[in-house]
Amino acid sequence: MPKCIIDGREAEFKPGENIIEVAKRVGVEIPVFCYHPGLTVVAQCRMCAVEIEKNPKLQTACSTPAAEGMVVHTTTPKVVQNQKAIMEFLLINHPLDCPICDKSGECDLQDNSYKFGSPYSRYTEERRTYLDLDMGPVIKKNMNRCIHCTRCIRFGDEIAGIHEMVAVKRGNWTEITTLNSKELTTEYAGNYADICPTGSLTLKDFRFKKRSWFLKKTATVCEGCSRGCNIEVQEDGNTIYRCIARENLEVNKYWICDEGRFNYHYVHDSARVLEPATKGATAASLTSTTWEQGLEVARNVSAGKKVVFLVGSDLTLEEGQQILDFAKSKYTSAPVYHFGTPTVKTTQEDGEADPILKMKSKTSNLNGMEKLGIKPFDPSFTGAEVAIVFRGGRAKLPELKSMKRIGVGVFNLPQVESYEAILPSLSFVEKSGTIINFQGKEQKLKPAIRPLGQSKAIAEILMVWANGGKKA
């Protein structure tokens, strides 16, 4: 491999790699604003300018490929002076409203200002201001904070495949806006907020909800479809405030869709059943009860009946195996089927739902259920009197005609009013486990919050179901 020298450190590189990426590998961080590894290089912000020996002008590290024998310096007075100048230029028209800005604490402009900027301002002219139009339900725009890096424009053009973010006017008056001031239409709009290096594009969903430095972050995997995008779930006080994309070049690169980003909301939905609930002998609707009674009802409803087990393909491999074991040991002849997306019953039927990330299967572990040997559920099935339905939170509940129903997992009350009993279990952010995406890649869920309400792990529920109750 060819080698270059960056700040005295020898660095190997692949031909074509730019100086920023090579430097990163040997522990030299070059500050950037407009550069993003997932987007084309435009060299506009000029923050990454470095000194290259034998070159009289500073060169932008983003647009300069490393070359054999190249000697790069990133901390010389010339480089530092440029960084200071760029920070000054970017801040003269910036409102500096960090105290009320949602980006504060995770803002490239703020961080680079702290590291490279001057504590004093020499600007006494009137600041440039813009009026902001509404950009639709996902993104809140604040153009006054914008530093014209054009990441959003490039994201739209190159990743989302839609030319909706544009630059209008020219020079100092350049405004980054939507084409013809229309609302955003891409189903990937949340990424605009992820990649914005300032508080210019923020999530309406997250607006004024939480200071970013209070958020605890958990690296996990999205359950929105069979791609399994890598995400970071951010919580405080056992409440999730936000999901953002996490880099995985083999699965989702740097992006997630809005459906996946906002999917977590059901976890905190007020209609989620968080206590065991049963339909008593007389009651027409589900009523909260204790775990003992809930399980007792479940046992009684299913005892001595023909039972079918339905496993949501939104559950983990481990949960699937536990259910199989339970069905085998306790309900010997009972069949086990999986359900999830009515139109996608097998991995053969799965495929890309759009050219970006979304898959047709709206559950995360269809591949895993097949690996466990579980067959898809046929809605015309009538061979049982009782269905025990296990569900993670995404799988679409099948219609179950003329069967009594017991639910184990995550349900909203209106979905399960006809059920005999609900035993609340964990959503994807409350548990650990393994899911297999459409590529066959095993990925791990990690719990971001503690189980809500009285919900328990499926393993624990089945253990008590099998071993507890009245002794015969």
Add this chain to the structure above:
Amino acid sequence: MSDTMDETVETMFIQHFQEESRPLAYYLKSMDGYKTVKKAFGMSQDDIIGEMKKSWLRGRGGASFPTGTKWGFIPKQSPKPKYLVCNADESEPGTFKDRDIMRYTPHLLIEGMVIGGFAIGAHVGYIYIRGEYAREAKLLDEAIDEAYEAGYLGKNILGSGFDFDLTVHRGAGAYICGEETALLNSLEGKRGEPRVKPPFPAQAGAFGGPTIVNNVETLASVPFIIKNGGDWYAKLGKLEKSGGTRLFCVSGHVKKPGVYEFASGSVTLRQIIYEHCHGILGDKKLKAVIPGGSSAPVLTADEIDVIADIEPMSKIGTMLGSAAIVVISEDYCIVKLLRRIAHFYAHESCGQCTPCREGTRWMWDIIERIEAGHGRDQDLQLLLDITENVGMKTLCALGDAAAGPVASFVKKFRADFEAHIRGGKCPNA
């Protein structure tokens, strides 16, 4: 128009700058029109580029890059079509020579482009003309029609087997589209913003194909070079590495402004101003000279004995640029002039890169404040700091173009600025 040439040297352009020279008939009769392209078809591509290199023709748009060398950068084989683009954006303030070429001798440009297209292997050419030149665009279109009809453009030109199509593309009035990569973006229908280089246009230019972008005067000089040889052209110039004659655009406070043609390196600024342009209006004293378009650092009255050519200008810290000489007399407010120039660059910055977008406006604001009588002592140092932070730091040369005049005006005419700051108004007013 001008009787200014050394007796022994022919002028190439200026004697033809008259209305009757426009049609094809005149070009064929009085300028040996389209004979040179026939000669070129008999030469190899390497021979033509070789003559261009020998000629020391240096780009007349402002950067003075040797044209032959530029043509040599075009790859012989290319999977994508190659293009020859004429930069007729002529947007550097003070420059108006290309307009005369297009207005009076459009066929000279067309013939130059056919030869250029043949030399680099391009079958498509564009003339990107600034939007304000509506009349010239129409004249070019008419000339192109004439040339198609007579078989000098189109398929199998003069039986050579070489095809060349030429189209006029009008800009929408942006200075930045004179920068060659912004021009190409604009030509492709995109926002007129300069591209990151590399790749240079010779590798990936218009529509991704190898592209040469040359100024009007540059391309219009090609027929003379191929007709008479590169050595002949090089010898027209009086200095090393600077061949041919050159059109100068003189404007401002002189008695006889206009377009002049001199052999490269044959005259000083003083000769141009006082001999050829008959001195300053009203016989006032000279205050300053902008020697190469508004982006060239300004010269004081003491600095005009410099030879008006590429290297001598560069040696004294300014540039010949597009050879647009703006002459300023003693009674004109230098702060007002710089405010106007700074406004221009702020207005014309494309806005994509930070130092130019923010710096050009900031400089303009400060200078405007000084002119309005609200300047402060620290403003001058601040202005110089900003020019340091903008110059050589931007994506294209517009940042340098904006910083150069500000730095040179403030350094060379500091007393004028201080008088505005301390007195609150122009001392000359």
